[in-house]
Amino acid sequence: MTNLNDDLAGALDFDFSMDEPLTASAAGDAAATPVVRDRQRHLSLFSRIPVTLTLEVASVDISLAELINVDNDSVIELDKLAGEPLDVKVNGILFGKAEVVVVNDKYGLRIIEFNNKDLSELTQ
Known part of the structure; x- marks a missing residue:
C-alpha cells in the first residue's frame, strides 16, 4: 500500500x-x-x-516536422499489427489487454488479459 x-x-x-x-x-x-x-x-x-478507462489501439513516435506535414489524406503507420490485443489503461496506467467487440451496435471491449500490477499502483 x-x-x-x-x-x-x-x-x-x-x-x-x-x-x-x-x-x-x-x-x-x-x-x-x-x-x-x-x-x-x-x-x-x-x-x-471515478477513473478513466482508455482503450489504446497503438502509438508511434514521429518528429514534429512529420506531424506538421500531416493532411487529410496522410497515413501514419502505427506500432501494432492488425489483430493484436489492444492496451486497456486506467488513469493512463496499463491495466490489461482487450479486443474490440460490438454490443447493441456500440463498441465494447472484452478483457483477455490482466496486468499483474497492484491496484494501488493505478492511483499514482
Missing part, C-alpha cells in the same frame, strides 16, 4: 487492506458478520471513485 492509502485509512479509520479474509473465523460464527459488513462498506467507498 502507498503512504497516501495509509494516511487515508488512518484519517477515515478504515483498513483498506484486501489481504485479510472476508470472515473473522473459519468456523463462520456470528462474529464474522461485522467483518463482512465492514468489507462491503469499504468496497462501496471505492465504487464511487
Whole structure:
C-alpha cells in the first residue's frame, strides 16, 4: 500500500487492506458478520471513485516536422499489427489487454488479459 492509502485509512479509520479474509473465523460464527459488513462498506467507498478507462489501439513516435506535414489524406503507420490485443489503461496506467467487440451496435471491449500490477499502483 502507498503512504497516501495509509494516511487515508488512518484519517477515515478504515483498513483498506484486501489481504485479510472476508470472515473473522473459519468456523463462520456470528462474529464474522461485522467483518463482512465492514468489507462491503469499504468496497462501496471505492465504487464511487471515478477513473478513466482508455482503450489504446497503438502509438508511434514521429518528429514534429512529420506531424506538421500531416493532411487529410496522410497515413501514419502505427506500432501494432492488425489483430493484436489492444492496451486497456486506467488513469493512463496499463491495466490489461482487450479486443474490440460490438454490443447493441456500440463498441465494447472484452478483457483477455490482466496486468499483474497492484491496484494501488493505478492511483499514482
